[in-house]
Amino acid sequence: MNYEQTYVTLDIGTSSVRIVIGxxxxxSMNIIGVSEVASEGLKKGAIVDIDDTVxxxxxxxxxxxxxxxxxxxxxxxxxxxNHIQLxxxxxxxxxxxxxxxIGDEDVTRVIDAAQVMSIPPDREIIDVIPRQFVVDGLExxxxxxxxxxxRLEMEGxxxxxxKTIVHNLLRCVEKAGLQTADVVLxxxxxxxxxxxxxxxxxxxxxxxxxxxxxxxxxxxxxxLQSVKQIPIGGSHITNDISIGLRTSTDEAEKxxxxxxxxxxxxxxxxxxxEVSEIGSDQxxxxxxxxxxxxxxxxxxxxxxxxxxxxxxxxxxxxPGGCVLTGGTANIPGVLEVLKDELDENxxxxxxxxxxxxxxxxxxxxxxxSFAYRNAKIQGKPLDAGLDQERREAPAEKEMQPAGGRTKxxxxxxxxxxxxxxxxxxxxxxxx
Amino acid sequence: MSYLxxxxxxxxxxxxxxxxxxxxxxxxxVDRLGIRKVELMNRxxxxxxxxxxxxxxxxxxxxxxxxxxxxxxxxxxVQLPDxxxxxxxxxxxxxxxxxxxxxxxxxxxxxxLDRIEEHIDQLIEEVHHLIHSEEQNRHxxxxxxxxxxxxxxxxxxxxxxxxxxxxKIEAGLDEAFEGFAEFEEQTEEGxxxxxxxxxxxxxxxxxxxxxxxxxxxxxxLLAAKDLPKQIQELEAGIEEMSRAGYPVEKYEFxxxxxxxxxxxxNAEQQLYRLEIDEAKEEIYxxxxxxxxxxxxxxAEAHAKIAAEQLIDENKHHLRDLPLKMExxxxxxxxxxxxxxxxxxxxxxxxxxDARRRKLATSFAVLQESAENRxxxxxxxxxxxxxxxxxxxxxxxxxxxxxxxxxHLRSDELAAASEVEENRKALRRLKNRLRRxxxxxxxxxxxxxxQDAEEAVTRAQESLKEVPLDMTTVRRSMEEAGxxxxxxxxxxxxxxxxxxxxxxxxxxxxxxxxxxxDVNIMLLQAEDRFRQGWYEESLxxxxxxxxxxxxxxxxxxxxxxxxKNSVNE
Numbered sequence: 001m002n003y004e005q006t007y008v009t010l011d012i013g014t015s016s017v018r019i020v021i022g023x024x025x026x027x028s029m030n031i032i033g034v035s036e037v038a039s040e041g042l043k044k045g046a047i048v049d050i051d052d053t054v055x056x057x058x059x060x061x062x063x064x065x066x067x068x069x070x071x072x073x074x075x076x077x078x079x080x081x082n083h084i085q086l087x088x089x090x091x092x093x094x095x096x097x098x099x100x101x102i103g104d105e106d107v108t109r110v111i112d113a114a115q116v117m118s119i120p121p122d123r124e125i126i127d128v129i130p131r132q133f134v135v136d137g138l139e140x141x142x143x144x145x146x147x148x149x150x151r152l153e154m155e156g157x158x159x160x161x162x163k164t165i166v167h168n169l170l171r172c173v174e175k176a177g178l179q180t181a182d183v184v185l186x187x188x189x190x191x192x193x194x195x196x197x198x199x200x201x202x203x204x205x206x207x208x209x210x211x212x213x214x215x216x217x218x219x220x221x222x223x224l225q226s227v228k229q230i231p232i233g234g235s236h237i238t239n240d241i242s243i244g245l246r247t248s249t250d251e252a253e254k255x256x257x258x259x260x261x262x263x264x265x266x267x268x269x270x271x272x273x274e275v276s277e278i279g280s281d282q283x284x285x286x287x288x289x290x291x292x293x294x295x296x297x298x299x300x301x302x303x304x305x306x307x308x309x310x311x312x313x314x315x316x317x318x319p320g321g322c323v324l325t326g327g328t329a330n331i332p333g334v335l336e337v338l339k340d341e342l343d344e345n346x347x348x349x350x351x352x353x354x355x356x357x358x359x360x361x362x363x364x365x366x367x368x369s370f371a372y373r374n375a376k377i378q379g380k381p382l383d384a385g386l387d388q389e390r391r392e393a394p395a396e397k398e399m400q401p402a403g404g405r406t407k408x409x410x411x412x413x414x415x416x417x418x419x420x421x422x423x424x425x426x427x428x429x430x431x
Numbered sequence: 432m433s434y435l436x437x438x439x440x441x442x443x444x445x446x447x448x449x450x451x452x453x454x455x456x457x458x459x460x461v462d463r464l465g466i467r468k469v470e471l472m473n474r475x476x477x478x479x480x481x482x483x484x485x486x487x488x489x490x491x492x493x494x495x496x497x498x499x500x501x502x503x504x505x506x507x508x509v510q511l512p513d514x515x516x517x518x519x520x521x522x523x524x525x526x527x528x529x530x531x532x533x534x535x536x537x538x539x540x541x542x543x544l545d546r547i548e549e550h551i552d553q554l555i556e557e558v559h560h561l562i563h564s565e566e567q568n569r570h571x572x573x574x575x576x577x578x579x580x581x582x583x584x585x586x587x588x589x590x591x592x593x594x595x596x597x598x599k600i601e602a603g604l605d606e607a608f609e610g611f612a613e614f615e616e617q618t619e620e621g622x623x624x625x626x627x628x629x630x631x632x633x634x635x636x637x638x639x640x641x642x643x644x645x646x647x648x649x650x651x652l653l654a655a656k657d658l659p660k661q662i663q664e665l666e667a668g669i670e671e672m673s674r675a676g677y678p679v680e681k682y683e684f685x686x687x688x689x690x691x692x693x694x695x696x697n698a699e700q701q702l703y704r705l706e707i708d709e710a711k712e713e714i715y716x717x718x719x720x721x722x723x724x725x726x727x728x729x730a731e732a733h734a735k736i737a738a739e740q741l742i743d744e745n746k747h748h749l750r751d752l753p754l755k756m757e758x759x760x761x762x763x764x765x766x767x768x769x770x771x772x773x774x775x776x777x778x779x780x781x782x783x784d785a786r787r788r789k790l791a792t793s794f795a796v797l798q799e800s801a802e803n804r805x806x807x808x809x810x811x812x813x814x815x816x817x818x819x820x821x822x823x824x825x826x827x828x829x830x831x832x833x834x835x836x837x838h839l840r841s842d843e844l845a846a847a848s849e850v851e852e853n854r855k856a857l858r859r860l861k862n863r864l865r866r867x868x869x870x871x872x873x874x875x876x877x878x879x880x881q882d883a884e885e886a887v888t889r890a891q892e893s894l895k896e897v898p899l900d901m902t903t904v905r906r907s908m909e910e911a912g913x914x915x916x917x918x919x920x921x922x923x924x925x926x927x928x929x930x931x932x933x934x935x936x937x938x939x940x941x942x943x944x945x946x947x948d949v950n951i952m953l954l955q956a957e958d959r960f961r962q963g964w965y966e967e968s969l970x971x972x973x974x975x976x977x978x979x980x981x982x983x984x985x986x987x988x989x990x991x992x993x994k995n996s997v998n999e
């Protein structure tokens with residue numbers, strides 16, 4: 001494994017915390033490990049209890065570490081919400097080098113220059129996304145490094161977020177014992193793998209139906225134009241089922257996954273299941289058709305809200321249609337119901353990476369891809385996710401106690417660090 | 432040359448040493464044989480023969496004496512001296528170094544001495560035997576005379592109880608007395624052996640007469656009085672049973688009684704003729720026959736009660752049969768409306784009805800037989816038991832028929848339930864396929880899934896037919912079950928392999944950048960994975976990873992097992 005190019009992403013959602021570990025190699029990404037645990041401490045996409053959130057993050061990290069047999073040290077964190085604002089920015093710098101060749105430093109300076117603007121005190125810059133570079137008036141340059149010029153300009157998008165929310169998020173990550181390698185806007189990350197170039201160019205809505213919220217991101221001309229979040233998601237469907245069938249949310253979630261269908265006409269009256277009645281030890285039998293009636297109503301409502309939001313965002317028609325992602329998109333029939341509600345072309349995007357082929361991992365996988373490319377363009381470093389000094393053989397990894405990070409055992413004799421040093425020494429001798 | 436001389440000298444020395452040793456041995460054997468010969472000559476044969484002089488040397492005794500005497504003389508004067516000469520010859524041969532011949536002669540001499548010794552022993556034994564027999568005779572004659580007196584006294588005492596056997600016994604005693612005279616005569620003549628035999632015969636005779644006198648009184652009483660009386664009583668009992676309605680004439684007791692009487696008379700005569708064993712046999716036969724006759728009568732009495740009971744019981748059962756049969760027929764008509772029944776089923780019902788009618792007829796016959804005393808009650812009871820067995824078999828057959836109808840209904844319900852289970856299994860498989868997100872799985876299983884669904888649909892349709900053909904239903908169920916099991920097994924295996932292959936590739940990704948060979952194999956594995964060739968994909972991935980990380984498959988399987996147990 002190339003530790004320098006192995007990244008770990010952290011997607012903190014209302015229903016689940018997900019970690020994806022991937023390695024970038026020769027321009028392609030290979031998934032090394034994934035983990036998903038139930039999330040606590042979040043409501044409608046926002047952190048409401050730091051300790052619970054920290055515990056959830058730790059559980060996810062431990063699970064991932066157990067899977068790969070290595071320690072995670074830093075993560076790329078995804079962020080989204082209605083506090084996110086996008087605004088255009090522009091920066092201009094003079095090329096610093098004597099030979100007028102544009103280097104990393106120039107790119108960094110122009111990006112920094114673009115950030116010089118008035119931002120409310122309760123907000124902070126999360127990221128700057130260059131849309132194009134202009135070198136001596138020549139536009140639509142994606143990477144000016146190596147070019148010769150005098151004047152370097154950058155037009156991009158500044159992403160800002162609420163200081164409180166951002167800091168709370170990073171605090172949770174820090175308290176979980178992790179370093180933050182980068183903070184990336186989730187729609188950007190998801191869009192980087194879920195959408196095609198044509199879709200981004202024509203205009204498309206990326207709809208991430210998560211557990212507690214649905215994020216609607218509009219892309220046009222290749223760039224993210226706006227982001228909105230509506231506070232309704234898969235967990236509302238689960239609640240509806242829980243109320244409708246008078247059962248616990250755990251059982252409601254299970255039947256939703258096992259038997260759920262959002263389209264009543266596709267649901268079967270013969271497929272039956274039993275659930276425990278809440279507050280008693282009796283069990284009741286229901287059919288998939290009855291379940292579908294509950295689910296379809298809520299999914300239709302989500303569709304209506306999406307349509308209304310798109311209209312508010314100024315979009316009446318989307319040439320690229322709608323692309324669904326997120327765990328809730330997995331429910332059979334959701335596609336058909338939303339097609340009907342939105343009256344657009346709708347498809348479901350599933351990441352095509354072996355090891356992470358479910359819609360709920362779109363954000364996690366996208367975070368690696370986007371963060372890597374963005375760091376490359378901006379010329380900024382991106383910390384690797386794994387601790388090279390503290391890695392164990394996969395078969396010998398012990399279970400970490402829940403909630404705590406313990407120091408790993410140091411091996412006697414040939415410690416991994418010593419081994420690496422020896423092999424380096426040997427290599428240098430050969431060279 | 433010197434070697435030859437030495438060799439010659441050694442050879443000569445060897446010959447001399449051997450010769451000396453062999454001769455020594457032969458001389459020793461000769462000495463031993465000589466001593467043995469002397470011992471035999473000194474055996475006390477003459478002393479034994481002289482003991483015979485105390486007996487009367489005449490007749491048989493004299494003959495024997497002379498014979499033994501001459502044998503002894505022959506031994507002493509001819510055979511033993513011959514042995515002596517032979518011994519000299521043996522020494523001669525030994526001196527001449529003819530050791531082989533000497534050895535042969537010595538062996539012959541030893542064998543001759545063995546024969547002589549045997550002869551002498553036999554001679555002595557015969558002498559002893561003769562002397563002993565004379566002594567024995569003297570003792571025995573006294574005892575036998577006493578025995579004779581005893582026997583005679585016994586005859587006087589029991590004359591009254593042995594009837595016409597007394598003269599015969601007396602004649603026997605006279606015969607025995609004559610034996611004494613014969614004995615004296617033979618002893619006088621010196622024929623001691625013969626005398627001993629005569630004495631034996633007298634004793635045997637007396638013992639026989641004793642035995643007769645012991646046995647006859649009791650046996651005579653039985654044959655002449657007791658048994659005839661028993662026969663008479665038996666006849667009276669038979670007559671009484673006949674009057675009471677028992678068909679005793681079927682047993683032919685009259686002839687039996689007649690025969691028994693004749694045997695009793697025969698036994699009596701045999702006793703008078705002192706044919707005790709034959710008489711005993713006759714008496715035993717009569718006793719056994721009387722006991723058997725009583726047993727028969729007792730069995731007949733019991734059988735009458737049992738037969739009457741059986742007839743009463745089975746009359747009720749028989750009365751219910753037509754009603755039960757009618758109920759069964761009615762049920763059959765109802766079942767026929769809902770289910771398709773075969774010709775065989777119809778035939779079974781007809782056969783059942785025929786059996787019912789046959790039962791009724793045979794019962795009537797048995798009843799008549801009981802009323803008209805057409806057979807013994809024992810036989811009647813047996814036939815009634817047989818009939819009861821047939822009735823039970825008939826009732827069982829009726830129950831089986833009812834069960835068959837009930838099973839049709841339960842089979843139908845079971846089939847409906849099975850259809851539902853098959854549908855559930857297919858739905859579970861489809862759900863798993865959908866959730867797995869594995870590429871190409873739906874295509875790989877499309878045909879089998881469709882076949883399975885069609886089979887289940889056909890099975891379901893077969894349940895809707897009226898009347899329901901359960902044979903067709905069973906066949907459809909089997910086909911559907913097979914198809915569903917096949918597709919679920921294949922589907923689950925495919926999914927398990929796919930998931931394992933994905934996990935293997937994911938695991939192997941950590942080695943890609945540093946190991947080109949692993950990377951190449953993983954790329955191939957990925958390609959197979961996307962084509963849906965999961966088994967091949969897994970093999971390639973594991974093969975690649977095992978170049979740098981052993982036991983990866985074991986680890987992955989363990990992980991998968993742990994994950995499955997958590998999910999369960």
